[in-house]
Amino acid sequence: MATSVVVALLVLVLVLGVSAQVGSGVIGFGISLYQDLCCQACHDSLSSLWLTCTTFSNATASSMPGMSGMSNMPGMSMPMAMTSPECYASNTPWLQTMAFCIQQHCTADGYPADKQAECFSNQAVGGARSPTLEQSMPFIAPTIELAANATWLNITSLVNSEVYSSTYGSEGEFRRSEYLHSTYALTLYLVVIGGCLVCGVLTQLAAAFPSIHRRLQASRFWPKLREYIFLPGLVGSRRLEPLPGQVGYVPRRTISIFIAIYITLNVVFSAIGFGSFQPNINFKSKGFELCEYVGNRTGILSLVNAGLAILFAGRNNLLIALTGWSLTTFITLHRWVARIATVQAIAHSVVYTLAYWQPGYDGFSAYVAKVAEPFYYWGIIATICFSLAMGVAILPMRINFYETFLALHIVLVAAALAACWYHIVPHFTLAFGYQTWLYICFAFWAFDRTARLLRIAMFNHIGGSQATLEAIPESKVMQLTVYPRSMRGFGPGQHTFLYFPALGMFWQSHPFSVSGWKTRTSPSFKVIAGVPPTGTNKTETKNNSDIVVLSNGVVDQGPMSVSFLIHPHNGITARLQQRLASSTNPTMDITVYTEGPYAGHRAKHLPLLNADTVLCIVGGIGITGVLGYIQEYATALHNADEISQRDAGIMNRTKRFILAWSAREISLIEYVRQKYLDGAAGIESSFWCTDATVSKLPFKKDGRYEVDMTTTGVILGRMHVETLVKSCLEKECRTAVLVCGPGRMADEVTKYVVNGVKDGFIVDLIEESFAW
Template sequence: MRLLSIFTFASAALWAAAEVKHGTIGYGINMYHPWCCTACSDVLSSLFLNCTTFDDMSHEGHGMKKRMAGMEGPMGTTSPECYASSDVWLETFSYCVKSHCDAEGVSEDKQEKCWQLKAAGGLAVPTLKESQPPNPPTEEVADDAEWLNSTMLANEASWTSDRGTIMEFEKSEQDHVMFSIIIMSLAVGIPVLAGLWLMVSASRQSTLFHSIRSYFSLPALFGWRHSQPLRWDIGYVPNRALSSVLAVYILLNIVFNCVRFRSVQPSTWFATRDAEIAAYVGNRAGVLSFANMALAILFSARNNPLLYFSGWSQNTFLALHRWAARIAILQAIVHSIIYTADYALYMDENTLADEAKKPYWWWGIIGTTAMGLMAGASILPLRKWAYEVFLVVHIVLAIVSLVGCWYHIDIRYEKNWGYEVWLYLAFAFWAYDRLVRLAKLVFYSFLGGTSHGQVEAVPGTDNIISLKLYPARCWRAVPGQHTFVYFPSLGRFWENHPFTITGWGIDRLSVGSSNSSIVETSSAEEKHSDKGTTVTTTAIRQPLHIDSFYVRFLFRAHGGTTAKLYRALANHSPPTVLSEGPYGGHSPVTRSLLKHAEHVVIITGGIGITFAAAYVQQFAEERKHGAIGKEVVPKCQRMMLAWSVRERGLLEYARRELLPTATGAGRAEVEYRFWVTGGSPHAEPKANSGVFETDGQRMDIAATLGSALVKRKKTLVMVCGPGSMADDVRREVVRCSKQGYDVELSEESFTW
C-alpha cells in the first residue's frame, strides 16, 4: 500500500502539472517580454488610424480605446483587420520594434515572434523585415497626439516610461513565483534533511551530535512544557528544533513579502510610487498565500509522504499545518486590505465602487472571509470541546475558501498568468490524500473478504473497551502503527477514529451457523477467559474453521462514537467495523533509533499501554523466534516497561492478554515496573521474576530512568502518556543527556 500511496501522490502531482499547461510567470509564462516590443505596442496602439471606427456608446470590446482617462468624447475601436491593412501602422510599429529591440540585443526570432503576435492581434501580416519603412521616419509622435496618419517615430518619453513599467511589473511577478517556490522547497526539504540527520546521529556517537541532542533537538523551547497545552489552552509549545524550523518559515514569509520591490516613475500604470509599491506588495501577499495554502493541505494529509521520510510525528506536521494556514490567512487579509486601500486612495473615486461590484471581487471576499472564520473556529478549546463539530466546520470552510480563491483568479485572469498553479497543487494534495484513504479502506476492509471485529469491555475498568479487528487483508504489523477505524452501523458513517495497535496475532476462528464467531485458540497470544462481554460481527452460514489475522486496540469511551460503541456493547448490538489499514510504524528514522539501541525504556501512563505493549510483544517474539536480519531491536539487551496505571483491572487485563512473561537476566531480558495509583498507599511493594509492583504511589520518573541508564550504552527512552508525564520524561532525558548518557527520546503523544 505504500507503493500505492506513492503512485497516487505522483499521479496527483502529474495531474497538477498537466493542468498548469504553461507554468507560472517567469517559469513557462512570459508576460511582456521582450519589453522593447510590448512598449512599442502599448504607446502606439492608443493612437487612432484612418480605419478606426467610433461609437458614442460606452461598452467593452476588443481594441476599444479611449484617448486619455478623464477626457470626454467618443470611444474608438481599431480592429485587428484595420491594423493588418494599415501600412502606416505596420511601418511605424515595425520600425519602433526593430530600432529599440536591436539596441537592446534582442534576437531576431524573439522580435519576429512578438511582431506576429502584436501587430494585428495574431492575424497574418508581412514579416518584421518586410514591414520596415523604405525610409526611416524622422518625426516623433507628439505627447498630445491622437491620430497616426503617417509613418512616425514612437514618442520616446512614453516608450521609456511604459518599458520601465512593464519590465518592473513582470520582474516583480517573477519574484512572487520565485519566493513561493523557495518557501515550498524549504518546507518539503527541511523535514527530509531532518530525517537524514536523525538517521546519521542515531548511528554515530560524537560530541557534536550529543550536544545538539542535549541542547537543541530534545528540550522544549522554554521551561519544560511541551506536550501539555499552555494556560487557558492557547496552544502547545514546540521543542527547540521545531521552533527553529517554524521561526525560519515565518521569518522567510515576512521577508519575502517585504523585499525586491522597485519603483519606476513616471509610470504608465501607477500615478504615484506609493500606489505602485502597494500593488506589488498586495500581489506578493496573494501569491504567497496560495503557496502556503497548498502546504497547509499537504501537512494535514493523513498520507503525507513526508511522515515517512522525516520520521516526524503526525503531531509535528499538524503544528506545521496550523502555522502554514495562519500565514496563508494573514497574507490573504493583507492582500485584501492593500488592494482595497489602493483603489480607495490612489485611483478615481468611483474605481473602488465599480470594482466591488464585479464577481471576482466578491469571490475574493468569500474566500478570505472563509479563511478567517476557519482560523477562529480552530482554537484549541473548541477542538477539545467538540472535535467532530470542529472537523466538519473546518472541512466545509476549507472547501469554501478554495472555491472562493479559484473563482477570484479565474474570473479575473482567465488562467493567463498561472496563478491557478498553486490552487492546482492544493487540489492535488487534497485529492491524493482522500483517494488513498478510500483505496486503503476498500483494500483492507473488503478485498479478499469482509472486515469484522470482536468487542469487549475490559472488566474492572472505567469504560475501557478492547477491540479485536479482523481485517479483510493481512498486513505486516509492527510496533508504533495505528489505524483509522469506522463504525458505520453506529451512525455518522463518515466518522473515523485513530487507534494505536496494541498487539496482533492469528486466531483460530470457529464459525457456526449463527452470526457470532467464537475464538478457540490463538497462536500469538496466551488466551484466558474473562468476564468481559464479547460481541462479534461475522456473518457466515456454513461451519468452518479459519486462521484469521487480527490487530487489537484498547481505548477508553469518552463521548461521540466511542460512547455509542460502549452502549452498543452493553446492549449486545454487534457493530460493523472497517479500517484503513496501517499508518505509521517504522520510518527509516525510527528504524535507525531502534536498530542501534542497546537498552530500551518504555514509560507509559494509563491507556498509553496501547503503545508500549506492541514493542514488548515485538521484542519477545524476536528473541523467541530469532528472526535474524529482520529484528526491529537487534542490539537490545534489556527492555524495561514502566507503567503508571490507576485501575488494577486494566493492569490485570494487560498482563493476561497483552504482555509476555517477564524474564530474568540474560540477552532477552524483559522487566516490568508497575505503579497502581488507585491501590492502597499502605501496601508493600512486590517484586517477583522481573516484575516490580507498587500500590498507591506515583512513578518517580527520575529514579526510574536513573536505574535504567548505563554509561556507554545507547538507550532509547520511549514515552506515551499524559502530557505532564511526557514533559517530565523529556526533562529527565535532557538532564541525563547533559550528564553524558547516550540517550535518545521517542515520544508518542496525542494533541488536539
C-alpha cells in the same frame, strides 16, 4: 512503510498526470511575462490609437459591466471602438509605425533580428506570417512624433518618446515584481520541502547503516546538540502539556527554531524587493503601485503556505515516512504555516483596500465600486473563510468539540480555496499562472484523499470489515478487535483510522493506536512471576515494582485480527460506549472500515535499532501505543533461534526490555496483563495504580504510595519518573526511552532524558504522542 509507498506512488502518478494537463508554470518559470519588452512597449504605446479601419458602436465604456460609476474617468464616455486583427494586418500606418518602433528600440536593447521579426509577427499582426517585419519597414524613416494625447494613427509616425518610456518602465517594473513573487514563492517550497528531504535522506542513511548513528552518539558534538537543541522544550520542559488556559502548545526547541526561521523568511519575502516607476501607465500614484505589488506578493505567498499547510495535514504525507517525524510534528507545522497563510491573506486584503485611499483615487467611492466586481468580493470571501478556519482551530475547540471543529475546518478551507479560484481565474484567466499555486493545493488535497480511498479498498472486505467490541469489566475502556481483509504492513508504533458507518456520519474517521495484531500462527506465552532478569538491580526492583518475566510457546491464533483499546471521550467513541452499554452482552459485533496502518516507519525507530535497553514509560491509555513494541520484542525473542539478527526486527540488539505503566483503573491494568502481557516474553513489567480509593494505605511525605498490593503485584501511588529513568541508565550501554502518556508525563520524561544526556549517558527518546 511499504504499503504507504505503494499507495503514494499510485496517487502520485495520478496527480502528475492531472498536473501535466492543467499546469503551465508561473511567471518567470514556465511563463514569460513581457519576454520581448521593447516590442511589447511598442505595441502598448500604440494599441489604444484608432485606425482608419477601426469600427465604433453606440455603447460607451462606462456602460460595460463593472464600469458603472466610472463615467467621469477619461475615455469612459467615449464610444466603444474595435480594431480587428484583419484591420491591423492591412493598415499601413500601423504596420510601418510598429516595424520602425521595434527596429529602433529593440536594436538599442540588443534584441536580435530574428527575435524582432518573431515579436513583430506576434504583436503587430496577431501571429500571421505576413506581412513580415522586413516587408513592413517604411522606405523613409518617419520624422513626425505622435502627440502624447493622440487618439488616431493616420500616418506612419514615431512613437511618442514619453509614452514609450512610461510604458517600457511600467511594464518592466511590473515584470520584475512578478518575477520576484514567483522566485520567493518557489524558494519557500524549496526551503521547506528541500529541508525535509535532506533530513529524511540523512535519517534513512542512519536507519540503513545503524553504525552511523552509533558513531554520532559516541562523538562529542552530537550529545550537545541533543541536549540543547533536539530534545528540550523551547523554555523549560513544557512541550506536550497545553499552556494554562488551553491557549496552545509550546513546540519543542527544534520545531520552534524552524518556525521562527520560517516566520522570519515569510516576513522578509513579504517586505523586500519592491520598486516603483513613475509616471506609470497602470497606476496613478506611487502609493497605489506599491500596494499592488505588496498585495500580489502576500497573496501568492499566502497560497504557497496554504499548499504547505494542506501537505503537512495529510495522513499520507510522504515526508512522514521519509523523515520519521511524527504526525503530531507535522500537525504542529501545519498549524503555524496555516497561521502565516491566513495573516498574509489578511495583509493582501488590507493592502488592496488601502490602495484606493492613495493619491489619484476616490477613496471609499472607488473602493465600493471595486467591491461590486466578482473577482474582488470573491477575494474578500476567501480571506474571511481562511480567518474563520483559523479561528475555529483554537485548542479548546479541538479538545472539547473535535468532530465539529474538523467538519467546520474542512468546509471553511474548501470554501476558501474555491473562492480563491473565482478570485483569480475569471479575472486574470490562465495567462499569469496564478492558478498554478491553487493547482498545487488541489493536488496535495487530492493526493491524500485518493490515498485514503485506496487504503480503504486495500484493507477491507466489500461491505466493510467485521469487528467485535468488548467491554472491559469495571472500566470505561473498551477493546475493539477488527478482522481486516489484509494484514499487510502492521507492526509496532502504528495507528489506523477507523470508520463506523453504523453510528452515522460514515465519512468521519478517528485515529486509534494498534494494540496488537494476530496472524494465523503467532507466539503464545505463559507467565513466570517473581524471577528478576540478569543484570537487574535488586534494590531498585524492590523499591519500584514486582518484576514479571514471561516465557513462551506457539499456538494457532485463528483468523487474522488487529486489536485496539479505546477510551471514550466525546463524539463517536462516546456513541460506541453507549451502543455497547445498551447491549445485553458484554460484546457486540459491528462493521468498520480501516485505512490500514500508518506510522511505525523505520526512520522513527532508529534509536531502537541500536538500543541495548528499551525503557517504556506509559501513562493511562497510552499503553495501547506501547503494546505493539512489546509484541514485536517478544516475537523476535521467541524466534531468535530461527532467524538471523538482521531480520530480527527493530530491536535485534536489545537485551533488556522494561515496561513501567501507571494507570488509574486497576481493572484496566489487570485486563492488559492477562490479555496482552501473557503473550510477551522476557519483559520486566512494573505497574502503578493512581486510584487512591483502591486501598487504604499510609500516605508518604513525597506524595506517593509505596506499599505493594500483594494480590495484584501493583504499586499504589504515582510513578517516580526521575528514579525510574536514572535506574535504567548505564555507562557504555545504549538506552532508548519510549514514552506514551499524558503531556505532563511526556514532558517530565523528556526532562530526565535530557539530564541523562548531560550526565554522559547514551540515551535516546521516542515519543508516541498525539496532541490535539
